[in-house]
Amino acid sequence: MVSTLIEQIVNGIVTGSVYAIVAVGMTMIFGVLRAINFAHGEYYMLGTFGAWFAIDYLGLSYEASIVVGILSTIVIAYVVGQLVMRRMVGAPAESGVLATLGIALVLQNTVILVFGGGYKFFSGGYIEPVSILGFSLAEQRVLILVVCLLVFIGLELMVTHSRMGKAMRAVSQNVECCEVVGIDVPQVVLRTFILGAALAALSGVLTAPVNVSVYGGMGELITFKTLPIIIMGGLGNVRGTFFAAMILGIAESLVATYVGLQYRDTVGFATLILMLMWRPHGLFSTQARF
Amino acid sequence: MTHTLTRRMLCLSTALLTVAALAPGLAGEAKADEAPIKLGIVAPMSGPNARYGAFSMHGAELAVKEINDAGGVNGHKIELYNADSQGTPVEGVSATRRLIDQDEVDFVIGDVSSSVTLAMQPVAEDAGVLLLNAASSNPKITYGAGVGGFKWTYRNYPTDENRAYVVAKYAAEERGFTKFAVLSVDSDYGRSAIEFTKKYLPEFKGEILSEDYYKEGEVDFRSVLAKIRDGGAQAIIMYGLADTTPIIARQMVELGLAGKVTLVGNGEFNTEKTIASAPTALEGAVEAAAWLPAWDSPESKAFVEKFTTTYNEAPNNHAYVHWDTVNLLAAAVREAGSVEREAVRDALSKIKYKSPVGEVTFDDHNQARLPMILLQIEDGKPSIKGAFTADIQYPAN
Numbered sequence: 001m002v003s004t005l006i007e008q009i010v011n012g013i014v015t016g017s018v019y020a021i022v023a024v025g026m027t028m029i030f031g032v033l034r035a036i037n038f039a040h041g042e043y044y045m046l047g048t049f050g051a052w053f054a055i056d057y058l059g060l061s062y063e064a065s066i067v068v069g070i071l072s073t074i075v076i077a078y079v080v081g082q083l084v085m086r087r088m089v090g091a092p093a094e095s096g097v098l099a100t101l102g103i104a105l106v107l108q109n110t111v112i113l114v115f116g117g118g119y120k121f122f123s124g125g126y127i128e129p130v131s132i133l134g135f136s137l138a139e140q141r142v143l144i145l146v147v148c149l150l151v152f153i154g155l156e157l158m159v160t161h162s163r164m165g166k167a168m169r170a171v172s173q174n175v176e177c178c179e180v181v182g183i184d185v186p187q188v189v190l191r192t193f194i195l196g197a198a199l200a201a202l203s204g205v206l207t208a209p210v211n212v213s214v215y216g217g218m219g220e221l222i223t224f225k226t227l228p229i230i231i232m233g234g235l236g237n238v239r240g241t242f243f244a245a246m247i248l249g250i251a252e253s254l255v256a257t258y259v260g261l262q263y264r265d266t267v268g269f270a271t272l273i274l275m276l277m278w279r280p281h282g283l284f285s286t287q288a289r290f
Numbered sequence: 291m292t293h294t295l296t297r298r299m300l301c302l303s304t305a306l307l308t309v310a311a312l313a314p315g316l317a318g319e320a321k322a323d324e325a326p327i328k329l330g331i332v333a334p335m336s337g338p339n340a341r342y343g344a345f346s347m348h349g350a351e352l353a354v355k356e357i358n359d360a361g362g363v364n365g366h367k368i369e370l371y372n373a374d375s376q377g378t379p380v381e382g383v384s385a386t387r388r389l390i391d392q393d394e395v396d397f398v399i400g401d402v403s404s405s406v407t408l409a410m411q412p413v414a415e416d417a418g419v420l421l422l423n424a425a426s427s428n429p430k431i432t433y434g435a436g437v438g439g440f441k442w443t444y445r446n447y448p449t450d451e452n453r454a455y456v457v458a459k460y461a462a463e464e465r466g467f468t469k470f471a472v473l474s475v476d477s478d479y480g481r482s483a484i485e486f487t488k489k490y491l492p493e494f495k496g497e498i499l500s501e502d503y504y505k506e507g508e509v510d511f512r513s514v515l516a517k518i519r520d521g522g523a524q525a526i527i528m529y530g531l532a533d534t535t536p537i538i539a540r541q542m543v544e545l546g547l548a549g550k551v552t553l554v555g556n557g558e559f560n561t562e563k564t565i566a567s568a569p570t571a572l573e574g575a576v577e578a579a580a581w582l583p584a585w586d587s588p589e590s591k592a593f594v595e596k597f598t599t600t601y602n603e604a605p606n607n608h609a610y611v612h613w614d615t616v617n618l619l620a621a622a623v624r625e626a627g628s629v630e631r632e633a634v635r636d637a638l639s640k641i642k643y644k645s646p647v648g649e650v651t652f653d654d655h656n657q658a659r660l661p662m663i664l665l666q667i668e669d670g671k672p673s674i675k676g677a678f679t680a681d682i683q684y685p686a687n
Contacts (some may be wrong), residue, residue, distance in 0.1 A: 216336075256510075
C-alpha cells in the first residue's frame, strides 16, 4: 500500500518535471510581456518534430536529434519573436491573446500540411527500464528528472546573477523605468521568448521517447496543462512554477490511481480553482517573482 | 457618400454571388453525359485519428478507381468527395452537411468514430441521403436504424457486441483468464465494448478487477498500469486507439507487466509497427478485428497487393472496410439498375453481396451480418484463430 503510494508520487514527480520545463518558459514570457503565450505548446511540438525529422529523415542519433530539435525551434522562435512578440511590448492584453492563438494555429497547421496529420512513431531514446529503490522506470524518465533539476538550478542562477537575468527581472517589474535607464526592452523580450521556446522544445524532445507518438496537435494539450501551473505558481515566478508543476504532477498521478484515469485531465483546473479560493495571488506571493 | 458606396457594393456582390451560384450548375451540365454517382466520404482527416482517415480515404479511392477504370457502374462513374470530421461529432455533422448541401452527394460513407456516426445519422435521415457506415462498431448505431428508426442508415461493419462476446469467450475458454482489468478509450466505442464485455463475462466466470478509461491523446499510463500490476489481473481488456497501443505497450515493458499480463480486445495490436514498439508486451495479445491483411482469401490478398503497390504501405482494417463498402454500394446500384437513392436503398436491404470475408446480407435493423476475425500474436506475428459470427439480440423497443 505504502509502496504503491511512493511509486505514484515518483511517477507524479517525473510527470511534473515535464510540465515544469515547459511551464517555466511560459511563465518567464508572461513576466516580461504580461501576456499568456497560447502558442507555447506548439514549441514543444516543434522540438519533438525536429528531433523526429532528424532521426527518421536524416538518420541521426537521438543525442544529435535533441540538438536539431532545439535549434530548429530556436530559429522558428526567432522569426516569430522578431515579427510578432517584440511588437507586443506595451500592447493591450487582448492583442497578446489573439496573436499567440493565431501563431498556435499557423504553426500547428503548417506542421500538419508538411508532414501530414497522422501520428508519427518516435523511435529514439533510452527506453530500457531500470530499477531505482525498487521501482521500475525507463532510463529516459531519470534523464528527464535530472535535466529538470539542472534547468531550474541554471535558471535560478541566471535570473539572480547574469546581466540578461537582471534585465529580465527589471522588465517584468517596470517597463518604463527600463527604457529610462537604457535597457533595450524589445531585445530582452525577444531573448526571453527564444529561451522559453527552447525550453519547451527541450521538454518535447526529452519526453518523445516515452510518449512514442508525435503529431501536429500534440502541443495543444500541453498548453492547457501548463496554464493552471503558471497561474498556481504565481504568473512570472520561476520557483513557484517548479513547485506548482510538481503538485499538479503528483495530484494527477494519485487521481489516476485512486479515482480513475478518465478524471486525470480534470485535476489541473480543479486544483487551480481550489487554490484560487484559498490563495488568489497564487501559491507563492507575487512579490517573489523571478 | 458612404451610403451610395455601400449600396453599390451590395449590388455588385449580389451580382457576383448570382454568377457564382450559377457556375457549378453550368459546369455540372456541361460534362455529365451519364449522371455520376456522387459519393461523399466523412472521415477524420486531421486530429488524433487522422491515420484512420487517411487509410479510409485511400481504401475508398482505390475502389473508386478500380470501378471507374472498368467503365463505372452500369455506365455511371463514381465521383468521390471528402470531408474532414476531425473525429469529433460537431465537425462530423458540419462535414456531412457540407457534402449534402454544397457537393450535393446522394450517398455518404462515414465516419470511423462511433460518436461521430451517431451524430451524423439524423443529418442523413433529414436529407434523405443514404448513410452507409463502414467502420463504426457501437451497437446503438443500428439499434436505432431500420425498424429501430433511421431508415437511411446502413452499416457494413460488425458491432462491439459481437466483438466483446468473441473476445471474452476466447480469453476465458482458450486462454483460461478469469481476472481482468479494463483499460479502454473514453468514447462511445471504448465504453460500449466494455458494457457488452460485462454482459457476457459472467457466462465465462470472468471478473473485472479495475476499470479505467483514457482520453484521446493521453500519454501517461504508468499510474494505472502500476495499479493493474498490483491488482493481480491476468489480462487487460483494451478497446483502444491504434495510436495509443504502442504507448501503453512500452509502458507495460517499463513497469514489468510485459509477459505477465496479456492485452485482449482491439486496437491494432497486430500491425508490424505496433509489435516492433514493444514485442514482449504484445506477445500473446488477442485481438478481434473485422478484417486483417493476413486474411486468407484470393480477393483479400489481391486487395492487399494492389493497395501496397499504390500507396507504398500495407492496408489496415479501415482501408479494407472502406474499399469493401464502396464495392458494396456499387453492387447495390447495379442491383437497383438505377442511381436513385430510394432504389439503391431498397436494393441494399435485399442484397446478397459476396465480400472477401463471406456473403453479406442486412437484417431488419440495416445491420450487415459479418464475422469477427480473431487473432493472437505468436512469435511477433499475428496468427488467425478463426472467424466467428454471433447473432445480435436487439433490445425490445
